[in-house]
Amino acid sequence: MVGPHPAEAALRRAVRDSLADLDDDALVLVACSGGADSLALAAGLAFVAPRHGLRAGAVVVDHALQAGSDDVAGRAARQCRDLGLDPVVVERVRVGTAGGPEAAARTARYDALERAARDLGAQAVLLGHTRDDQAETVLLGLGRGSGARSLAGMAPRRGPWRRPILGLRRRDTEAVCSARGLDPWTDPTNLLPADSRAGVPRRTQVRHVVVPVLEDVLGPGAVDALARSADLLRDDADLLDALADELGTRAERPTDLPGGVALDTAALAEAPRPLRRRVLRAAARRAGCPAGSLSLRHVEAMDDLVVDWHGQKPLDLPGGVAAARRCGTLVLGPPRA
Structure with missing residues (x-):
């Protein structure tokens, strides 16, 4: 048979x-x-x-x-x-x-x-x-x-x-x-x-x-090599995402802003930059930034509000979301009236 x-x-x-x-x-x-x-x-x-x-x-x-x-x-x-x-x-x-x-x-x-x-x-x-x-x-x-x-x-x-x-x-x-x-x-x-x-x-x-x-x-194995690289990076990214989730949970604070997300800047500032920036990106998405719309420039500007604070004005992010630092807390959400 x-x-x-x-x-x-x-x-x-x-x-x-x-x-x-x-x-x-x-x-x-x-x-x-x-x-x-x-x-x-x-x-x-x-x-x-x-x-x-x-x-x-x-x-x-x-x-x-x-x-x-x-x-x-x-x-x-x-x-x-x-x-x-x-x-x-x-x-x-x-x-x-x-x-x-x-x-x-x-x-x-x-x-x-x-x-x-x-x-x-x-x-x-x-x-x-x-x-x-x-x-x-x-x-x-x-x-x-x-x-x-x-x-x-x-x-x-x-x-x-x-x-x-x-x-x-x-x-x-x-x-x-x-x-x-x-x-x-x-x-x-x-x-x-x-x-x-x-x-x-x-x-x-x-x-x-x-x-x-x-x-x-590069040879006929180029496609397989690229896919292997993805597999290796996925393991690393999964670990970093899990650690960032833990950091985000520790850093989150209550807020009265509807649909907003508030994060303790001191908790974020102590964390390694890769974890901190993952938390900031995730928080922006939760606050209403469309998936795929956040650029590195946006994330770096949010990061500056945490680790290089010198009285910056609120940031305008995609999706009509604003990011502002107030009294040691980073707040993301619709702009306040």
Whole structure:
């Protein structure tokens, strides 16, 4: 008897390992766009789940950004049903503008997935990110001058989200689809036009321009090396975040400012700068600064209010948040009237 294709066997093992801690009869959903990565993952989940006492379904998100997107979503849903997944739901979303097109689409997508998981009572949602996606994420972070948390890339598991195939390459998911006779959809935004890169998403350009150059110069192991760096940085970032959470708890003080956050500057000043700045960034987000909007300049200015206080005026932060020092306390929130 001929066994599964090696890539399919590896994918099934990855899915099985990712689900090992779930309760019996738990519902697991896969986010499926119909592309090779998520379609291969859907096939792997459909195989593994019933053999381990789990139920398996799928969520297809229609971003409604391209003509015929409803047809693409319907096709992906039918493919998931043909694989034996049930329930299969299609979530049509309205994509906003905050943070740019890619960030806005990502926000809408995750909101829809979270809503579907809650409504259906799912314990986990599987996402089809591969090792190639991880390497691209690291490169994009490097291009922005990001810190360790961003360069740590995507976590294999965070909350309900699980990424079983971060250890597999894109060519592996394509091989699975070929072996199973699955016909994946190709998102046109993932293709690089021959004539011009104008308007092409930055990730697509990294995928088709930057990564091939790195592999040509550094060798075919460049993608794996970038992903390994992310793994190493994630361990460090997780530890620093945990220590920063403890510091934030010790430093927090009550405030009568609605939606505000107050921190004791003496407690912060005693802490190492990496921990202190993590606390300040987290406090700003809690006070209403949009995710991804805080720059290093903002964090440094808040840090100066703590360790280089000389009567500075309040800071204007993104999202209409103000940061001001009063009587040894740093207060972040809506400006006081």
